[in-house]
Amino acid sequence: MRTVDLVLPVKGLPFAKSRLLASFGSGDRAEHRRTVLALITDTVSAALAAEAVREVLMVTPDPDVTAAVRELGASTLPDTSTGGLNAALELGERHLRERYPGTRVGALLADLPALRPAEVTAAIHAARGARAFCPDREGTGTTLLLGAEGGDLEPRFGPSSAAAHLASGAVPLWGPWPSLRCDVDTRNDLRAATELGLGAATVGLAPDLAVPPERPRAVRA
Template identity: 55%
Template sequence: MQTDLVVPVKALPDAKSRLRGAVQPGEHTRLVLAVLLDTVTAAIQTDGVRRVLVVSSDPTVASVLAAEGFECVPEGPARGLNQALRHGAAILRESDPTGQIGALQADLPALRPHELAAAIKTADGRRAFCADRQTTGTTLLLSAPGAPLDPRFGAGSAQAHAASGALPLTDSWPSLRCDVDTVDDLAVARDLGLGQQTSALLCAVACGPIEC
């Protein structure tokens, strides 16, 4: 079974506000883009992942992704994280009405393809989710084949997804659970091993609290 993933991305001026201070002023946008590129690169290299679709109305995001060969579509008329995921899922469903769709967060710069593949395999076709390392958020949500994704991201999303009937995926998978919202999160991701884009950027600027 093949899995298609939706990756939502905010407009860059609003993205990852709690991560400001990790790099020099003026480099924040580059950091957000580097984290995104490492995430989608790992995702598309994952066994069993057929397609990665980014949903973002930010023109810079779209341009950077296009240059790297990734798909990006603008948000639909309804704005918000869950609405963007539903919009992306609907587009993917047009190509394969019976396939499995997943929602993957865009801030997983240490993501290892084998961990994402293991999570998808463990779900075994069931609607399931992987909580973040704090156990309150969600880094990955999978639909059952042909069934709605039914995203419930936001504060306490792990509990919300469990309450909606999604199966909690409980193996460790540290890189899949390490979403990056703060400088401390980025330090944890660095210790796990950052992807090429984020690592190169941090080494190039090398003057904030996170260095290579």
């Protein structure tokens, strides 16, 4: 049974995944755009294939993102919000509720290039209708947020979003879903996703992962 409609928010490609651009070192913006669009494409493709997902709605101001995800079968909504990621999610949530009164809405990050459809479905089922969230690999961020059946999404994305969602009453989902937890912000994240198995769009565009890993930041005394 398809039980959830998902909202995926994406900024314009020139502004998306700035930490990933910095980790490339070369600052190649064309490569950056292609890679970010590939991350989005693989995430949307997996979300659309998840059995527990009815619709995927991309909220974005970017025409290239809009065209790419429409070709995959996702719906789109221009991001006219001015309040950042959470405002874009709330805009998408309102749009979905107008189309499907009483629907259960979820929010999914769009940078999960190794995402497996079965893991999305398993996490949705594990929530058992409660408002719940899936933390990222580090346990500090959030990759998936599910509104409760009959309830609002109440997104709290931003720094330490896992703690913010927990404090707001959402139930943490700690299941064995590595691809769902592997969002990509840096080259090391992309390495981790590569080990899981990248989607078809990202696998041919990932930068050379044989280069030395990023050095840990020096800790000042």
